[in-house]
Amino acid sequence: MKRSKTMELGVGLFMLAGILGLLFLGLRVSGLTFNMPGDTFRLEANFANIGSLKPRARVTMSGVTVGRVTAIELDRDWYDARVILELDAELEGRLARDTTAAILTAGLLGEQYIGLTVGGDPEMLVDGDTIRDTQSALVLEELIQQFVSNMVSD
Amino acid sequence: MIESPLVEVKGLHFSRGEKTIFSGVELQIPRGRITAIMGPSGTGKTTLLKLIGGQLTPDVGRVLIDGQDVHGLSRKALFTLRRRMGMLFQSGALFSDLSVFENVAFPLRVHTELPEAMIRDLVLMKLQAVGLRGARELMPSELSGGMARRVALARAIALDPDLVLYDEPFVGQDPISKGVLVQLIKTLNDALGLTSVVVSHDIPEALSIADYVYVIADGQVMAQGTPASLDVDEDRRVSQFVHGEPDGPVPFHYPAPEYFRDILDLEGRP
């Protein structure tokens, strides 16, 4: 049977483009990463309330994404939320021990993420450490409740 | 007839929906000869070929090819049997996405494991036989109707079959192509020792090459014999068909009420 090179090439490119497109959807759109374990390090942080923070939410410093939330679980000793963060390996040993982690909201209705603010302690955080100084998510109902009780007490 | 016939059709009944097409057809196709099956349009001649080829199954009756009951065979055995048959379709039925060469090579590639060089030789031999060796690179859409039928003929004989079925080979051909096809059918039959069945209503062409003729009408064999005997047949129906008379037992008018009463609207119909 007569074979046409251009046709074979066309189909080959088509399938390649499809696979590349799927990669794009995976990496750029749904934010999957293929980082090797060595490229990141783990920190833990306990929050009294995480609001609607979800796994894979961003972790930022000064607005720059430096890592992701990998897991959220209930800490059964303290009955609060333990959040596992995975941060760029470059930052290992460069974040002060008194770094604070706060749950912030992008815009009024946007998704929630974690913002890190560096402290001044000479000791540095390493893999597996826990961030002590945390600030919980703002929950609208609690704010209103506080506001109302303040009004009443005034 | 000394030898047993290659194809025997026994007591064939076939109907499509409500319409009866065959009611008790008996045929015997002798080996190595050209048998013509003729009849007016719409008598199911093509259907008969499909019954012989095993594509349709009769309601009652049997078709024997070389003693094998076509419709009693398993699918696999039927496909094996079909390798011994070639069929030339009315439209040629060339595969429109393959070149002339590939069309003729198709049965060889499917059914044999021959090396490429031998396939090439065989295809060129078949194309030479139909006079189209020079057209091997063309696509079917570039061929005239007559050439397409010749290529289809080359494809039908690619596997050197015992039996070739021709479905209306002369329809819609100019006189030159008709002449070429008549010549080819005759030559191939004699040179390759084929058995040929030609279904046609082109009387002069069919009669000029046939050794034996069956005329089919109203679901039955109406007449049979050699071309010479049919030409002088007394039966009005046969002579109307053979001589192409416009009116006769097959009426010119579709059944209708009497002409003057209809014109004057005496029946009170629209």
Place this chain on the structure above:
Amino acid sequence: MIAHILNLGRRGCDVLEALGRSGLFLAQSAVGVPSREGWYLWLRQMHFVGVLSIAIVLVSGLFIGMVLALQGYTILVDFGAEQALGQMVALSLLRELSPVVAALLFAGRAGSALTAEIGLMKATEQLTSMEMIGVDPLRRVVAPRLWAGFVALPLLTIGFSVIGIYGGYLVGVEWLGVFEGSYWGGMQSSVAFIGDVGNGMIKSMVFALVVTWIAVFQGYDLVPTAEGISRATTRTVVYSSLAVLGLDFVLTAVMFGGFS
């Protein structure tokens, strides 16, 4: 009255019979030992139904992404939530628009062509002559087309999503001035690869199977005349569009409707 019920019953039987016939047809076509020859036939159909459909799918995808961003922006900006634009564009494309619109375009562009092509092969007795040569046309003609459609449409759907998201980027970020980081960032934190991209792909595969199946069956089963071919081509487009939209609802209910 009785006559009407009889008529209804007969219609019902006809529909069931056609469904059974097409199911058998699908089963007989889809199985088969792939050979080198079959591989090449498949490749040729991939070119026909896939490569030749790229242009229309990509152009439509670009426009749909741009329109989504434009419409989404005007609504989101009222709530001060234009950062959510990327997420809105990506989710609507991946979950719904890409699989459905690509399948509808595919039915119109490739499905109708498949029906017409197979119908023409039937009308010119190519299928019958193939059988007489001893080759099963279901394997030789129908199977490569079925498999090519099944592979090509999901690939086209991926292309549709990618270019749609890029179209949304052009309008949202380049034109309307949404912050680039929040366009991609919002998308990344809300799109789940398995849940959204994966489910969209599953939808697309289901649509691919249904559309190609309808197209080849209509071609194989039609009345072999010029009129029959034109009717069957129309039927292919109508039936596949209805099937895609109906199935989309069912699949969405199962995947995203919270019944799991």
